[in-house]
Amino acid sequence: MIWSKPSSLLLLPRNIDRLWQPLLAGMAVLCAVLLLLIVAFLLKEAIPALHDGGWRSFFNDQSWYPLENMFGLLPMLWASLAIVSLALLLAAPLGLANALFVRFYAPSFLVTPYRLMLALLAGMPSVVYGLWGLTVIVPIIAAYHQPGTSVLAASLVLALMILPTVALTCLAALEAVPSSLHAGAAALGMSKQGLLLGVIVPAARYGIGAGMVLATARALGETMVVLMVAGNVVQTPHSIFDPVRALTANIALEMGYATDLHRAGLFTSGLILTLLVLVLAWFAARTMHKYQYA
């Protein structure tokens, strides 16, 4: 009708709207273009390493010896994936349990401080987490298995780091489930546990899933923690005690002195990371979209 089409002849935009619309549109387009430019820039810088079938060496070369023109990324890709999956395996149940506790069991005087603490933890600089991991977690692991800096250390610290994100997104998802369902389940003589596991968590599954995916994306892109506690040895991990180097850490470590093909190789790993995170973000947005109570 008239309201949905402000450009209709009946409703000429007032002067202020004539200014606003292009201004807002301009800013929105600017952000989108910047993002595209970054991806384009990554691609452009990575091309020297990719063309003429050069991309094959990233997967076929045995390992990463850039000074000898060997650019095997797979060991670091596996290391990244191992660290992230282990971190998610630890953080997902803990985060969900946290959210369930805050939403359904915590005494009311605890809820606000607890939420505040989670929000604070979510915003803590990653270098602080890394510092703590390096001085506390690594020595503990080293006592059992040398050298301490390892997949396990990185996963533990990373799990702690994404825990608030997981907990807060789960909490938001649980809170979005209408409370009429609580009364409905109670009126059927269902226990609280039956209500939570049978109704609330399944009802919030899309929101919870999207939160997990976002946390994964964050963990995958995290650089400082893995740089500090993973050990930075380029190798495919065979046990959780192996020191490894993650893709992100590799870029941060070598960008300062890399030239030519080596530099292009680093851009390629950046490109791979970006694509992975984009896929995850797209996936999260898609799951969120299906979420009926959002």
Next chain:
Amino acid sequence: MTINNSTTAYTLGNMTLGQACCTPVPHLQIKKLSIAYAGNTVLDDVSLDIYKGCITALIGPSGCGKTSFLSSLNCLLALIPQASVTGHIYFDRDDIIHDAIDTMRLRRRIGMIFQKPNPFPLSIRRNLTLPLREHGVRNRYLLAEKVEQALKDVGLWDEVKDRLDGSALALSGGQQQRLCIARALVLEPEILLMDEPCSALDPIASGVVESLIKRLQGRYTVVIVTHNLAQARRVANYAAFFWMKERVGTLIEFGRCVNVFEHPRNPLTLAYVRGQAG
């Protein structure tokens, strides 16, 4: 009893439970019931008997404590931290307010239907099997049988039998409310509490639910809150009229539906049922 089938395509199945009659034997006895929220009394000194197998309608203006009264009958008010209930509600020789009773089992025996349909955001089948499983029914054939019976009881079976695993939220409002009634019936309760079950529905869906409620008479004891006086008159055997006195709700008149509507003893009731007050 005949059911008007002319407006809709639904078919109601056979209802097999219990004998169809309404006897003036108290199923629930409420004595001097008062309800307060955070110290503010909303309902004071209500005493009445709910008769077995009968439909009792609670009528009266908004805010006079009808819904609070209803929620006290299955201990649902206990979920609200500031609510306090005093008095006695006798059910099966137990006083559900003062005696240590198992509220889970009580609520299985006293089901409740809410104003807004609240099916779980799960499949249609799961909506019915979840409460059954929660109460210990695990046998798959028994579950399937009970699901089918409950859906037939509320006339939903033919409409949903091909999409039992589809989402319950995809159903229309009227279908959702009938699913909620089926979800309550599947536990084979003795008493059904209904809080304005038709007020969120369109007239046709409302008519379907109303004829369903009429069919429950005799098999179940029904207590229904309604603002639709014509509906109360059509479905109920007994009527209880609530009114606000000095901002506190109280029971003004209780009796057979015909008496409350045709020959009320209290002038307030007369004014309300004639549409002159409230």
